[in-house]
Amino acid sequence: MSIRHGLLALLDQGPRYGSRLRAEFESRTGSTWPLNVGQVYTTLARLERDGLVAPGGEDASGHTLYAITDAGRAELREWYARPVDRASPPRDELSIKLAMAVGSPGVDIRAVIQAQRHATIKAMQDYTRLKVQALAAIEQGDSRERDDVAWLLVLEQLIFQTEAEARWLDHSESRLVRLSLTADRRAEPAPPQATDPDAGPDAGPASAKSRATRFPRS
Template sequence: MSVRQSLLAILAEGEQYGYQLRHEFELRTGRTWPINIGQVYTTLNRLVRDGLVEEAGRKDDGSVNYRLTYAGREEVDQWWRSAVDRATPNRDEVAIKVALAATAPGVDAISVVQRQKAETLRVLQGYTKEKRAMPHPAQGDDLARLLVLDSLIFSAEAEARWLDLVEQRLRAR
């Protein structure tokens, strides 16, 4: 998840200060990935340093409004036009743990896999239950949450299938 690109995309819609950006990010990602306000301001400072964002004035309470520069707008436009690079995958803690368990002496890797699969299925059931409880048709904030839930459900289903495959391979060795 690119907080940097997300903040730039939100700023492309107009000036905002840090707490507004945090609120918008969380709202528009279905409140799935809470973001620490410190991370927002650290990212904003880097964006200012990199010439993509600039201060647009201060409010009476001292909060700083930020806006995109021309270079920032170009970067957002480029982000929308390009696909997310999957050639370098994110580190997946489950995959790392399973791979290490399968190769570590004295570790019952099948038990590790079974415990993880039980947890994955528990989480999948929670996502599915939440999705069923949503209003249909989903709009606005509900649409953002629905899209994120769909992604999480597909990911959990894929992880459960992968864990089945891992268990088969471990039993076959």
């Protein structure tokens, strides 16, 4: 998540102080990624150091305002135009958990998958319920419609993400079952070869010649 560019996007709409930036960021994203004021001011300090924002005076209440610079606007436009890089995906705790669980003694990986599937489906249901609320708010057309639309987009991304995660969990469980069956088949002893019942206990498999002798053609 790019807090840096999120704050630049808000400052592009006009000067703001730290607490207002925090509130607007959380309103726009539905508090999906909550920020604390310390994060906001730390990021603002780095943006100022890089010449992307500058102090913009104070408001009537004495809050220090920050304003985006021309360099900040150029950085923001570049961010909008640049696709998100997937070459180095962020670490995913669930993927790491399953990877570590494979082959770990005493870990029932199918139980891990089932527990996660239950939590994932519940999250999907919660997001869907919130989506209904966001759509209702948009239809009412109140003054926060822009934030509601932004929140709707975030919710729909979360819904798609949890749907994909549920499908991946189903696939992972099926994969483990198939691999387990394959391993079991490999571990099964080979079936005994047929032997000549008329031979002694030490005789080997019946030969074609002996079968022909016992079962002569008419």
